[in-house]
Amino acid sequence: MAEKETLLTSEGLKKIEAELEELKTVRRREVAERIKQALDFGDISENSEYDEAKNEQAWLEERILKLESLLRNATVIDDDDISSDIVSVGSKVEIKDLDYDEVIAYAIVGSAEADPCEGKISNESPVGTALLGKKVGDIVPVQVPDGIAKYEVLSINK
Structure with missing residues (x-):
């Protein structure tokens, strides 16, 4: 295998x-x-x-x-492959939780180095998966246990 x-x-x-x-x-x-x-x-x-x-x-x-x-x-x-135009693995993003009017910063990483306590979420997590490919200003719905959470992408950095 x-x-x-x-x-x-x-x-x-x-x-x-x-x-x-x-x-x-x-x-x-x-x-x-x-x-x-x-x-x-x-x-x-x-x-x-x-x-x-x-x-x-x-x-x-x-x-x-x-x-x-x-x-x-x-x-x-490679840091050079990380775009600041769209969310990808390696991106640092700021998103706004539209339900709670709260701004959250995450780094999107591979599952091996994910650590939510350090603000590092996996590209395979529900939020990480939903954010991949999104741009600043996009509203991103994410299926969570309580229903659907909505986030707005505020910024994308390397």
């Missing part, structure tokens, strides 16, 4: 590469040391420190594999 293409901004690529490097060089060593210390306690059949360290090691190795796969299938959005 072919792996899914991962869209990343250059900032997202750097962040994932840094996390991967940290996991491989620092965290692996720390977990290996914890396992070694737990083994020094003797019998591992009832050794909670050993079990905990092994579980952390499993999580760590799984995370490393996931990040390596992400990077293998990554397509980095």
Whole structure:
């Protein structure tokens, strides 16, 4: 089965590469040391420190594999390819929620680097999908659990 293409901004690529490097060089060593210390306690059949360290090691190795796969299938959005005329992946947009008269700023990113708490929404999210291809002044209806929300695109930046 072919792996899914991962869209990343250059900032997202750097962040994932840094996390991967940290996991491989620092965290692996720390977990290996914890396992070694737990083994020094003797019998591992009832050794909670050993079990905990092994579980952390499993999580760590799984995370490393996931990040390596992400990077293998990554397509980095070139800043020069981001238009300020239409919303695309990599765009920073300001929209106005017409129901609540509220202005919201979002960066449209690939799903791998989406973090709504940081104002980064996925191009695959309902709002992200609805905004793609829109221009300043467009009114964008978005299906949300409570019905249909309406947003107006106020600005688009790189």
